[in-house]
Amino acid sequence: MATGRTHRPATRSRGIPEATVARLPLYLRALTALSERSVPTVSSEELATAAGVNSAKLRKDFSYLGSYGTRGVGYDVEYLVYQISRELGLTQDWPVVIVGIGNLGAALANYGGFASRGFRVAALIDADPAMAGKPVAGIPVQHTDELEKIIEDNGVSIGVIATPAGAAQQVCDRLVAAGITSILNFAPTVLSVPDGVDVRKVDLSIELQILAFHEQRKAGEESTGHEEGAGAVPQAPVAPHRTTAGGPGADSGRQGPDGDVPAVMPA
Ligand SMILES: NC(=O)c1ccc[n+]([C@@H]2O[C@H](COP(=O)([O-])OP(=O)(O)OC[C@H]3O[C@@H](n4cnc5c(N)ncnc54)[C@H](O)[C@@H]3O)[C@@H](O)[C@H]2O)c1
Numbered sequence: 001m002a003t004g005r006t007h008r009p010a011t012r013s014r015g016i017p018e019a020t021v022a023r024l025p026l027y028l029r030a031l032t033a034l035s036e037r038s039v040p041t042v043s044s045e046e047l048a049t050a051a052g053v054n055s056a057k058l059r060k061d062f063s064y065l066g067s068y069g070t071r072g073v074g075y076d077v078e079y080l081v082y083q084i085s086r087e088l089g090l091t092q093d094w095p096v097v098i099v100g101i102g103n104l105g106a107a108l109a110n111y112g113g114f115a116s117r118g119f120r121v122a123a124l125i126d127a128d129p130a131m132a133g134k135p136v137a138g139i140p141v142q143h144t145d146e147l148e149k150i151i152e153d154n155g156v157s158i159g160v161i162a163t164p165a166g167a168a169q170q171v172c173d174r175l176v177a178a179g180i181t182s183i184l185n186f187a188p189t190v191l192s193v194p195d196g197v198d199v200r201k202v203d204l205s206i207e208l209q210i211l212a213f214h215e216q217r218k219a220g221e222e223s224t225g226h227e228e229g230a231g232a233v234p235q236a237p238v239a240p241h242r243t244t245a246g247g248p249g250a251d252s253g254r255q256g257p258d259g260d261v262p263a264v265m266p267a
Pocket of ligand 1: 099100101102103104105125126127128144162163164165167170171185186187188202203204205
């Protein structure tokens with residue numbers, strides 16, 4: 001964990017555990033899909049399967065929201081979408097800045113999923129003077145010289161860092177000094193931030209490494225299986241499809257389909 005990183009209590013001030021908060025986006029994604037198909041109600045079991053979590057855990061999570069469903073009917077999909085969106089703070093617009101508009105930053109800027117989830121890309125910032133003024137996803141890139149002014153003018157509280165690792169801490173420091181209190185870091189480095197600033201990092205290569213670990217275990221199991229026929233001692237079964245420790249579904253005892261647990265983790 002980064003030195004000086006915010007230490008959040010395991011339970012948020014409103015009494016919702018962090019593990020529950022981390023699962024809310026999974027429920028919301030599953031519920032949004034149901035809503036798009038005009039499904040009016042859903043049982044806890046169906047929703048748990050769609051979200052890739054254990055249904056008892058889901059019911060416990062929803063009890064923190066004061067949502068208990070109706071016996072024999074289930075949960076009202078639209079109301080639950082509203083409740084979870086409100087709890088996650090998604091009923092308001094969150095302006096976001098992306099710093100580092102290379103391959104990844106441009107891909108993020110072009111990703112339509114932010115806007116539909118309440119995150120408006122307010123500005124794109126890059127240190128390369130040659131990029132200044134060039135539109136990416138319809139937004140002109142602005143130079144890092146303008147960073148503080150951009151954040152102030154747009155009331156931005158969430159920053160996305162997509163710079164090379166070597167520049168990330170310095171970018172982070174400037175973002176924080178300018179008033180940013182939440183950072184999503186894609187650069188492969190651990191950021192140090194003062195108390196009160198939340199950092200989440202995304203590292204797809206770590207996710208791949210975890211998959212590689214399981215592939216290796218599976219391959220080992222297969223070869224052991226062959227030996228088994230020749231009289232070898234059977235191995236303990238490999239745990240199916242586990243996530244990164246601490247992920248939203250990590251303690252659920254069962255996992256959903258690929259991609260259910262976001263490749264995002266606390267810094
Ligand atoms: N987390 C992941 O899963 C993941 C996946 C891909 C890439 N990455 C990381 O994302 C980062 C960007 O990757 P990329 O392929 O887009 O690189 P890139 O070289 O295409 O883009 C980096 C951009 O950052 C800009 N930049 C450099 N220093 C800066 C500074 N101080 N302030 C503002 N902008 C600055 C550069 O001008 C460039 O436009 C790298 O750190 C890379 O390792 C992470």
